Amino acid sequence: MYAQQYEITLPADYDMGIIRARVAAGGHVLDDRAGLGLKAYLIRERGAGGPEGAADPEGPARPEGTAGPEGTAGQEDPAGPEGSGGSLVNQYAPFYLWNDAGASARFLVGGGGFQNIVRDFGRPVVHHWTGVACHAGPARDAPPRAASRRLTPLGSGAGTGPDPDGLALSALIEREAAELAALARRPGVHTAVLAVDPYHWRLLRFVLWARTVPAREPATERYEVLHLSAPELAGLPEGRDW
Numbered sequence: 001m002y003a004q005q006y007e008i009t010l011p012a013d014y015d016m017g018i019i020r021a022r023v024a025a026g027g028h029v030l031d032d033r034a035g036l037g038l039k040a041y042l043i044r045e046r047g048a049g050g051p052e053g054a055a056d057p058e059g060p061a062r063p064e065g066t067a068g069p070e071g072t073a074g075q076e077d078p079a080g081p082e083g084s085g086g087s088l089v090n091q092y093a094p095f096y097l098w099n100d101a102g103a104s105a106r107f108l109v110g111g112g113g114f115q116n117i118v119r120d121f122g123r124p125v126v127h128h129w130t131g132v133a134c135h136a137g138p139a140r141d142a143p144p145r146a147a148s149r150r151l152t153p154l155g156s157g158a159g160t161g162p163d164p165d166g167l168a169l170s171a172l173i174e175r176e177a178a179e180l181a182a183l184a185r186r187p188g189v190h191t192a193v194l195a196v197d198p199y200h201w202r203l204l205r206f207v208l209w210a211r212t213v214p215a216r217e218p219a220t221e222r223y224e225v226l227h228l229s230a231p232e233l234a235g236l237p238e239g240r241d242w
Helices: 017-030 101-109 114-121 168-183
Strands: 002-006 008-010 036-044 090-092 095-098 126-136 146-153 189-197 202-209 221-229
Touching (some): 017 036
Antiparallel strands (some): 008 090, 036 090, 126 189, 189 202
16 A cells, blocks of 8 residues: 655635636546545635634544654755644645556556656655555545544654564554554544655654544644545555565
C-alpha cells in the first residue's frame, strides 16, 4: 500500500467553486483505475472546517505516551494545526492509496492523469508514505464527507528518549497501530490509515469520516471530501500491512 498526496494552495480570494466544479465534472475519471485503492478529492476552504464535529462528543483525548500532532514544520501548512477558526488557506489536496506501485507511476509520469494538474496548476511536490496499517470502519459503505490528517515528526528516538537497541520507532509504531485499530471501530469512520515517510521521518494518520471530523480528533489538517474514487477499495489491506 502506497499513500500519496499533493497540495495546491490557492489565493485567499480564490473561488473554491471552481475546484468543486472541476471535481464534479472529472472526479469520475479514476473510478475504475486499475491498481488504485482510493482517491479522496479533498479541499480546505479558508475560514471553513474548524467548527465541524463540534457537537460530536465521541472524540477522545489522545492517550498519554503517544506521539502528538505535528505543526507540519512549514512544509505542509505554516499555520500549523487548525483550530476553531477553520482553515487559514484555500487548498486542493487529493489523497491516494495505491495497491500497485506501477499504477501510481503511470498516473504520475506515464500520462495517466497527473499531467492535467501540471497543465492547470504547475507541478506540485507529491508526498509519499509507505503503508503501515489500514482498517475499514463501520461507515465503509457510506460516502465520506470529511477527512482528517495528522503528521507526527519521528525524531532520532521517535519521541521516546534514548534508543539503545534501535527499536524505539518499532515500539511507537506498535502503539500507533493499536490506537488506529481502536479508532477504526468508532461510528462514522470510513477508512483509517497509518503510513510512514522514511525520508523526512514523519508518521501519517489519515482518516475518512462519513460526516464530519470529531472536534477532539487530533488532526493537523481537516478536509472536506468532494468525491471518492474507490475502484479497488476491497483490495486495500485490513490491519497491519506486513
